[in-house]
Amino acid sequence: MLAEILHTLPQVLIDGLALGAIYAIVALGYTMVYGILELINFAHGEIFMTGAFIGTAILITLTGLGWIAVMPALLALLLVLVITSVLTGFIGMGIERIAYRPLRKAPKLITLITAIGVSFLLQDLVRFITEVKRGNYILTGPSMFTDRVEVKTSSVLSVFNDASFKESFIIVFVVAAIMMITLDFFINKTKWGTAMRAVAQDRDTSALMGVNVNKVIGLVFFLGSALGGATGVLFAIQYGTIDPYIGFILGLKAFTAAVLGGIGNIRGAMFGGILLGVLEMFASANLTLMTNGVFGAEYKDVFAFAILILVLLFKPEGIFGKVVMEKV
């Protein structure tokens, strides 16, 4: 059994890293918002989904205009990423302004309920627009970066099988890495980043120190949503077909990643995302083998949720988080 698991390990790792990179960036959005408002922004998964749709729509339009054929593919991708992230960033800010800000003093669960409402609303809006435009809400984008690259992992260790990946995997991974490093730099080294960390620590005190709290919260939503939207584009390119309901489960798993890494902790979220992606791929490839066919790959979601529940039950502060005492 071990040999068989080892055979597929390189491929599992590659697929897991691609998925994990996506989880990691979406998890960043959850963790930033939670760090600053202590709110699970349920709508974040939907922002990701909206990003995927906006990106695909732009790509389809560009293809229709014949620009894709003459433009270098990388430039087209960059253009799409920038436009999408700006648009989803503003959507995120708008959601915060309309649905969350009036409730900042309300009990947390009321805000959580609004977040679920926003999430449903976005799902249906996207479904509706796509269905009106295309007649079907399942959308397949133009195929880009589909050439397969072979990796001769068998020459490294004889137990490994050869693995292969699409070119888009490199794109996903590199773009994700750039985004994460930039965000990390932004938060740790710039003035706005310092303001964000200050607000996350103590909103009232940082307001007294001259930080414009509302602006900072808006910025957090902008950044998180922009990253989420861009990730949506990456997802659409990597996996091809998208529908308006991809965001919820993926968002939930990204939230799992954020909790796994310690919620509110930026680097933890990145680590948690990668870890969860690899674990999930590992489970979907090997669950059948490990349980003698009792559980198959269809239980991979159960596996991810089980991780979430176990982490929340036994280590709610996550891998890198701090334990917080609660008082009346």
Next chain:
Amino acid sequence: MKKYIDLMKSYTDKVKDNKLAQGILLGTYILVTTLSLYLSGKSVIAFLLLLASLLLLHFTKLGRNTKWGIAALVLVVLLPLSASQGDAYQSYMEVGTLVGIYVAMALGLNIVVGLAGLLDLGFVAFFAVGAYTYSIFATPQAANFLSFGTFPLGGEYFWVFILIGGFVAAIFGILLGIPVLRVKGDYLAIVTLGFGEIIRIVFNNLDRPINITNGAMGLSSITPPKLFGLTFTFPSQFYYIALVILVLTIFVVRRLEYSKIGRAWKAVRENDIAAQSMGIHLVRTKLTAFAIGASFSGMMGVVFAAKQTFVDPTSFTLLESITILVMVLLGGMGSVPGVILGAAIMTILNMQVLTELTNWLNQLSLNNVISIPDALSPAKMQRFIFGAILILFALYRPQGLIPAKNPIFNAAKLKNGSTPKGQEKQKQEVSLKKESASYVNLDS
């Protein structure tokens, strides 16, 4: 103009405190709507107006027993009788049955969310557990993993299974509730959501290694209930089953609300650490909330399975859980009449109004009056409508349509009336006052 307004006002003021006038007006209203439904045969508006009489009844100043009597008259006799004239009889009764089922479920969730303040986003899982408990044994399915007994069981067993379904769901509630000991607030919401999804996925895949739930194919031709040789197959018959269980549910919920455990739930909702320091056993209190809420849902799951004669995992998605949450929030968290109203509105909206609107719009498009794209058909806009209701109510009316009320006790009367005779008097003195906080405080 002003004169007329003043005149109107003086009339409404007179009616406000006059039980007789209210009774006569309500009676006329019920009579008119019943007659119009009876004569028109198929009229959704008349049907809805007749149901609305129960809402009016709620706001009248009539005595409690009179109210129950009128409600019983409307629901047991007038509604089925007047609807039975048209060919849409079964579809009206279907809506009536579903309203009963969803109201009971929403009341169950109301205990968990509204009273105990534990946001449960996977509530439909208990409904699924109840539905599957009956359907596995009421189809040949059980023979796959049980070596004794003959399956499917006869329809007489349905009545036992209502209790078994509730019991099994309660056990699941306790199993799910054990994490409650460790997480709270929004983490709890996520955990329950995860559990709900896990249960659905497991039901979806439990056709291997042993075929228990028949996977995504679902279980079909479930035995209909039987009583004294009478087989229940039509919605008009299930209507009465749902009604009986619903009345029991309302009775239990009302009794629980002001009981010791009910007050403990509210204390936990307001602040669980403070409640604990006042001597409330947190674990036990929360687990009871989960178990009782789940058992209502499980019982109705059994009824649902028997009525549909078919269950499959797609009936138990997250959307259903959220729908029940919308019912509770719309009506007013923690308020029993509110939740009943919310659940009724949502079910009727879902089952009747949206489909009727869709049909009407289709009709208009066919006649080239207007053209509505298929994507916009109201029946497809469920998520949009639910989302909008959640946001609007959370933002502008978090206490719901009929806000929860807390009884105010007259301290002076309580001190004086220690004799049995005095106690009877106090009961009347218990007046209901609106909760002063605009938010039902769920979480500290």
